[in-house]
Amino acid sequence: MASFNSTLDLNKVKVSTQTIAALSLDDSKLNSAMEKLEKYGFIIISNSPGKTVTNDEIRENVLDLKPLFGTAAYHIRADDDGVCPIGNFIAVDIATKEKQTKKMKGVCKATTSDEHEPHTDSTFQKRSDEFLSLTCYQPSLDGGESYVVSGAAIYEHIKKVLKPSQIRPLFRSDAVTFTRGEESATKAIFTKDEKTGNIVLVWRKDIIVNKMDEAVHPDAVAGVLAMVSFIEDERNHAVYKLQRNETLLCNNGAVLHARKSFPDDQIRRLDRLNFFTIGSGAKLDGRLQLGFKEQHTATATGNGMLGKKTGDYKKAFPFPAATPRNSIVLSTDIDGGSCRRLSIISQAA
Numbered sequence: 332m333a334s335f336n337s338t339l340d341l342n343k344v345k346v347s348t349q350t351i352a353a354l355s356l357d358d359s360k361l362n363s364a365m366e367k368l369e370k371y372g373f374i375i376i377s378n379s380p381g382k383t384v385t386n387d388e389i390r391e392n393v394l395d396l397k398p399l400f401g402t403a404a405y406h407i408r409a410d411d412d413g414v415c416p417i418g419n420f421i422a423v424d425i426a427t428k429e430k431q432t433k434k435m436k437g438v439c440k441a442t443t444s445d446e447h448e449p450h451t452d453s454t455f456q457k458r459s460d461e462f463l464s465l466t467c468y469q470p471s472l473d474g475g476e477s478y479v480v481s482g483a484a485i486y487e488h489i490k491k492v493l494k495p496s497q498i499r500p501l502f503r504s505d506a507v508t509f510t511r512g513e514e515s516a517t518k519a520i521f522t523k524d525e526k527t528g529n530i531v532l533v534w535r536k537d538i539i540v541n542k543m544d545e546a547v548h549p550d551a552v553a554g555v556l557a558m559v560s561f562i563e564d565e566r567n568h569a570v571y572k573l574q575r576n577e578t579l580l581c582n583n584g585a586v587l588h589a590r591k592s593f594p595d596d597q598i599r600r601l602d603r604l605n606f607f608t609i610g611s612g613a614k615l616d617g618r619l620q621l622g623f624k625e626q627h628t629a630t631a632t633g634n635g636m637l638g639k640k641t642g643d644y645k646k647a648f649p650f651p652a653a654t655p656r657n658s659i660v661l662s663t664d665i666d667g668g669s670c671r672r673l674s675i676i677s678q679a680a
């Protein structure tokens with residue numbers, strides 16, 4: 332998976348289709364869309380660009396994501412289809428489940444016009460949602476842009492600025508406790524899937540930053556602080572303002588998603604529908620993996636692997652399918668940067 336920052340050319344993650352149903356039936360186009368999702372961890376789907384559509388037609392696009400991505404994930408405000416409305420039309424206090432006026436903004440940021448800082452969804456639940464979708468019915472006139480932060484870039488950053496002894500606690504199963512109202516979950520911030528080698532990220536700063544002592548394991552504090560400064564840096568934000576009938580679709584463990592604030596007297600309306608894909612039997616089950624691949628950076632002379640056996644290289648550098656035999660990717664830094672390869676002659680070859 333390629334890491335990215337604010338310079339990412341968003342044309343690389345855009346997918347254009349008449350409808351989600353049409354995309355589902357077009358294997359070539361669907362494959363191309365999934366390659367983008369696998370590479371960057373998110374895509375922007377433009378449905379019927381330039382055409383006038385009804386709200387019912389947009390809702391149909393939202394629901395037609397289910398046969399592709401799987402079972403709808405739980406949300407406390409979701410309807411019977413698992414769809415959760417996003418907008419500043421009302422605020423809901425999750426603790427009391429009471430609807431509040433706009434002036435009494437509740438703890439559920441999705442129902443406010445405030446900035447919703449970079450996060451993964453379902454941090455409060457034991458099992459994290461796997462893929463998420465946000466489909467726009469009405470963008471606000473001003474502000475309200477969505478933005479995405481690369482999990483691979485975050486991980487690359489902490490490997491540069493932290494010691495291994497500061498990174499390891501971020502993998503602790505009790506690294507952080509996320510609590511919102513009655514919902515609470517204690518989790519690792521990074522989890523490595525031993526089957527795929529992928530790393531799955533969980534993050535929501537606003538819940539923990541003002542109570543680091545109680546929410547964050549002491550050993551994980553340095554790592555959390557390093558992550559906060561990187562994630563808050565606008566140079567790491569890929570920003571896009573969703574238009575009507577456009578969908579932001581994210582691998583929930585690979586990227587963080589966020590929303591900029593907008594004027595409270597303007598309307599911004601989206602539907603959220605998240606999925607459990609793995610094992611669901613959906614069309615993309617078996618194709619998609621959770622989280623991101625760790626990117627291995629090393630110098631040509633300093634990786635200490637030359638002269639070792641083929642098996643050792645495989646352990647140290649998971650080979651992408653497209654990597655030619657006897658070559659390893661040494662650097663796949665920020666998208667748009669150079670991608671250098673070094674040929675290695677294996678003793679076992």
Ligand SMILES: [Fe+2]
Pocket residue numbers: 450451452588
């Ligand atoms: Fe979210």
